Structure formats: structure tokens, C-alpha cells
Amino acid sequence: MRYTLFIAIALVLVSSCKTKTKNLNALAIPSDIYYTCSMDPQVREYKPGKCPICKMELTPVKKTNGEKDDEVELSDQQIQLGNIHSDTIHNGTIGDKLVLTATLNFDQMKASSVSARIEGRIEKLYFKELGDYVKKGAPLFDIYSEELNNAKQEYLLALDRKKSFETETVIDFSRLIQSAKNKLLLWGMTESQVQELARNKNAPTRTTYYSAASGYITNLDVKEGDYVMVGNVIIKLVDLSSLWAEAQVYTSQMAEIDRNSIATVQLPDFDGKEIKGRIEFVNPEINPDTRINLIRVTIPNFNNLLKPGMSAYVLLKSQLRKTLTLPANAVIRDGKGATVWIQTANKTFKSIMVQTGLESDDRIEIVSGLHAGDVVVISGAYLLQSEYIFKKGVNPMAGHDMSNM
DSSP states (O other), X not given: OHHHHHHHHHHHHHHHXXXXXXXXXXXXXXXXXXXXXXXXXXXXXXXXXXXXXXXXXXXXXXXXXXXXXXXXEOOHHHHHHTTOEEEEOOEXXXXXXXXXXXXXXXXXXXXXXXXXXXXXXXXEESOOSTTOEXXXXXXXXXXXXXXXXXXXXXXXXXXXXXXXXTTTOOOOHHHHHHXXXXXXXXXXXXXXXXXXXXXHTOOOSEEXXXXXXXXXXXXXXXXXXXXXXXXXXEEEEEOOSXXXXXXXXXXXXXXXXXXXXXXXXXXXXXXXXXXXXXXXXXOSSOOTTTOEEEEEEEEEOGGGOOOTTOEEEEEEEOOOEEEEEEEGGGOEEETTEEEEEEEEETTEEEEEEEEEEEEETTEEEEEESOOTTOEEEEEOHHHHHHHHHHHHSSOGGGGSOOTTO
């Protein structure tokens, strides 16, 4: 009897274990299913639940057969609507010129600032608008300064005492007069103003300051009635007879630049007008965030027709050579580097890090990252980028090793 009871209990336990195993297998999640949120597609979970961001119920999604985490697969309709086209890359030639995007800026070598030489109150401004043109020698402002007025009186007193006591004293009034005059000149008065002061024997309470250079007003930091201290900048002027064309250069393009070569600055706002110039400056420091350098070309500004802020292109001569090239629109560039999309299978694409080189017209050189025979997306690369980010929730460049590029 006892043996029969033991057999019955064993059979019950075995049956219970089989039932639990069956139930667990029924609850197991298929390996080709993951859960995501329609509002936040970057969320990917492998069990049901709620989105940790918006708290919505996660939606089951079946993985596409053959699609890897670093790839994206599109439907025929997506490829057609996105105008996505690919082509096999081959060795070709790159043009004999390097085209750089540039912006016209002030020539800082022809900029000047007018600062206060002495403390005082600005009684009058003769120019009050940014962009006003100031000729050399034109009055800029009138200032009232107690210290300057006292120095004028000292100068007049020295002149008067020399005239009255020169023959009756051993004091060298000429040195006193010269010392008082030097103080006035140091504080910004001109030679003609000092001579007029000596001639009229009258010291006006206001002193007019004149411009020592010609140019356009680019900064006006004071208004009438303001009190200024020594060194305060009152007006900034810049001569626009020449401008700087500042162009951006990728680090991979630096080897192509000859500082002694003639640069051509092309102006799209003037029907592609071209002006010759020379490279005056190459920034010795590379921006670590953008990996972009800057070169500067000085060009003449005839009749002041060109304005700072205008866009331009800097064209530099380079040697014609055979290399791998792509349409410029096929390369996606940002501060981290450059990438292209290659086709790995039918309707499946992958992002590849590349190093670019010379750029000419609408073609760009691929120095490394691709090989002849690779199938590269030449149209719709930015749409592929957006689709990848939407599906995967991350930037495809995040997984690339950029240390060797």
C-alpha cells in the first residue's frame, strides 16, 4: 500500500512539472520579436511593457530577416518615394581645382578704434548711425573734461608767464610750455587745436576730437550724455577698400593647398564675377569639434560694391589625378566626419565612415573607407540617414571608429 502511494505522488509531481514547462514555453517570446514605441522608436525592449518615456504600451515588431543592427532595410515604395539610387564606384579622375566655401569679412588690418584719452562726458556725437562713412580729419565727438580744461589753463598760464617774466627770472618757461603742450597732445588734442588755443588765449569747455582714419562705423558704444573713462572704446571704423574671403578647409584637403599659389575668389551674388588674390593666412590650429581649418584671401573691393557677409567661393589650382570619386551629395558630413551609404543586399543599406579629399565641382574624392566595386548610394543618402535614426533611434555614425580617420 505504501509503495502504491509513493508511485501515485511521483506521477502527480511529474505531471505538474510538464504542465509548468508547457505554460512557460507558451509565454516565451519568439527570438524574432522585439517591442518598441510608436512615439519613441529608439526604445527597444524584448518583453511586453510600457514605454519608459511616454508610458504608452509597447508594440511588438517582427525583426526583418537578414537585417543587422547596423543596417536598414527599405520597402520598394520607400526606395521609390525617397528617390534612392545606387551605383558601383570605380576609379576616376578629380578636377584640377579645389573649390572652397567662403564668406567675405572685414579686413581687420584696416580696422581702427577711437578710444577715450581722458575721463569726461560726451556732449555731442557727429555720427550716430552704424554704417556711416567717416572721412579722415572729420569731427567725431565733443567731450567735456575737467582734467583737460585744467590742462588747457596750465598751458595758457605758462604762455602768459613767459611773456611777462621771461627777462626777470631764471625759470625756463619754454620747458614748462612744452611740457603743458605735450600733455594736451597726449590727451588727444591736435597740433592745430593747441596753436588755436595759444592764439585765441581762450580755453573752450568742450573739446572736439577728430578721426585719424577713414572708414565705415561698425560699432558705436556710446551716446550723447554718457560719461566715459580712459580707454573706453567710443567708435570703431573699418576701411572697406579690401576684404577678407575666409574659406573653410577640411583637414583632408590641407595637403592640396599651396600658400604661394594664386587664389580666385568667385562671387555668386555678382553673376560669378572672379577676383584674383593671394592666400594671406592659414590658421595653424584645427578646430577639434568640426575638424575644419580656415584660410584667408585678401581681395580688393572696387567702388565698395562688395559687402561683408556675402557668400563666395575660393578656387585653388591642384593637380589632376586618378582616384575614387563620388557625387558630393552622396557624402554626409558633420563635425564628427564623413559617411556614405552602401548597399549590402537587395533593399538593405549600411552606413560607412570614409575619409574625403579633394573636391571639384560636384565630385568629391574618397581617400579611404571604400573600394572599387562597392555599391554606393548616390541619391537619397540623407533620407536613408533619417530613416535609420527613426527606426533604430540612434545616429549611424555613433558606432563608427573615428580615431583612424
